[in-house]
Amino acid sequence: MIMNKFFRSMRLYHKIGLRLPLSNRPIERKKHLEQKQFHLSLDAHSTHSQLAILKSDGQLVSCKNYPTSAPALIEAVSAVKGRTTLVVEESQIADWIKRTLTPYVGRLIIADPKINSWISKGEQIDDKVAALRLARLLYGGYIKEVHHGDSHRQQCKELVLHYPDLTRQIVRFKNKLKAEFTAFALPLKGPCVYDTDVFSFYLTQLSRLPLSQLQTKNYFDILQHLVSLRSEVLNKIRSYYKHYPEIHQFRRIPGVGQVTAFTISAIVDTPHRFQNKHKFWAYVGEAQSQKISNGAVYRCGPSIGGCRLLKYLLLQAAKSAIRSKENSVFKKTSDRLADKGVHIKNIRLTLARQIASVILNYLLLCFEPFLIFASSRSFIHFDNLDSFLNRPQ
Numbered sequence: 070m071i072m073n074k075f076f077r078s079m080r081l082y083h084k085i086g087l088r089l090p091l092s093n094r095p096i097e098r099k100k101h102l103e104q105k106q107f108h109l110s111l112d113a114h115s116t117h118s119q120l121a122i123l124k125s126d127g128q129l130v131s132c133k134n135y136p137t138s139a140p141a142l143i144e145a146v147s148a149v150k151g152r153t154t155l156v157v158e159e160s161q162i163a164d165w166i167k168r169t170l171t172p173y174v175g176r177l178i179i180a181d182p183k184i185n186s187w188i189s190k191g192e193q194i195d196d197k198v199a200a201l202r203l204a205r206l207l208y209g210g211y212i213k214e215v216h217h218g219d220s221h222r223q224q225c226k227e228l229v230l231h232y233p234d235l236t237r238q239i240v241r242f243k244n245k246l247k248a249e250f251t252a253f254a255l256p257l258k259g260p261c262v263y264d265t266d267v268f269s270f271y272l273t274q275l276s277r278l279p280l281s282q283l284q285t286k287n288y289f290d291i292l293q294h295l296v297s298l299r300s301e302v303l304n305k306i307r308s309y310y311k312h313y314p315e316i317h318q319f320r321r322i323p324g325v326g327q328v329t330a331f332t333i334s335a336i337v338d339t340p341h342r343f344q345n346k347h348k349f350w351a352y353v354g355e356a357q358s359q360k361i362s363n364g365a366v367y368r369c370g371p372s373i374g375g376c377r378l379l380k381y382l383l384l385q386a387a388k389s390a391i392r393s394k395e396n397s398v399f400k401k402t403s404d405r406l407a408d409k410g411v412h413i414k415n416i417r418l419t420l421a422r423q424i425a426s427v428i429l430n431y432l433l434l435c436f437e438p439f440l441i442f443a444s445s446r447s448f449i450h451f452d453n454l455d456s457f458l459n460r461p462q
Contacts, residue, residue, distance in 0.1 A: 105151030110204035112196050119200035139169050146173050156207045158182045159215045181213040218338045229335040235299040242292045249285040324389025340432040349429045354380035355421050387420035
């Protein structure tokens with residue numbers, strides 16, 4: 070009876086052209102807008118960026134060009150009302166975009182550009198097409214996210230990676246310097262030429278060739294400056310990482326020195342990025358990969374992907390563990406596999422994985438004390454890292 074009166078009153082309101090004064094009508098509209106989902110992609114460059122917007126059904130809303138500035142990009146993404154997911158490919162400018170636009174979108178994803186071959190290997194590609202294809206990949210769920218830590222950790226990571234870059238430049242100019250002396254039948258071996266007095270002695274022997282003498286002196290000055298810069302960077306890294314407890318524990322692993330410990334901590338950042346140790350092995354390039362089609366195996370062997378720097382560092386640590394005379398758990402594993410006749414390459418791979426597991430487990434200890442991966446899906450408790458390393462095999 071009550072419902073019949075309600076519907077009669079509704080028909081009366083409709084006949085006379087009035088609307089019910091529902092106080093919650095703006096709230097319902099706001100909820101409706103929040104339920105709308107949009108997929109945004111940004112093809113970012115230093116001067117301009119292309120923003121593509123797709124609806125939840127994959128329909129294109131717009132694809133416009135904006136200047137690469139904080140006010141312009143914030144205004145562009147804020148104009149989209151609803152639940153938004155923004156994707157941008159990893160690049161030099163990606164971290165700035167993450168810090169700038171994260172508060173204005175529901176979720177921001179930095180994508181691995183190596184996976185997006187549909188964009189990179191396309192024949193007819195411009196900024197508009199690249200942004201649209203990136204939005205289509207996000208809509209289809211084909212994006213592989215790249216981890217970016219908080220602002221402080223990201224700056225520390227860039228500082229740590231600056232150290233090997235300076236090292237490569239030092240090696241480059243050392244080779245150039247020796248090549249100049251070798252070109253004039255002055256072959257020099259060893260580090261003696263980098264001493265100031267020794268270098269001055271050999272430089273006088275190029276007095277008849279003033280231009281070559283000037284070039285060689287410039288190489289030496291640049292080399293000295295790079296060595297000084299690297300020392301400053303290392304001191305800065307030490308001041309930043311002295312509060313991170315995992316650094317001291319990493320250095321107890323054979324072949325892991327101070328710089329290697331800094332690099333591992335900076336790149337890995339947090340163990341919660343990885344679901345299990347196999348994911349971490351794949352990240353450091355120590356997993357097995359295979360390609361199967363029509364029941365036939367076309368490739369089965371070590372992964373060719375992953376972080377190359379971490380892969381190199383872990384393999385170097387494995388080689389040091391094999392050569393070490395210390396009776397560590399890694400040395401025991403190496404001797405046991407060698408007695409079984411396992412090839413040296415497979416021994417190095419096994420030790421690199423074992424070292425990677427120790428690194429991941431200690432990082433997990435730092436974030437969640439006394440909790441360690443026992444397998445890919447379970448956990449066990451240890452009092453400290455010593456009890457883990459000396460656990461029964």
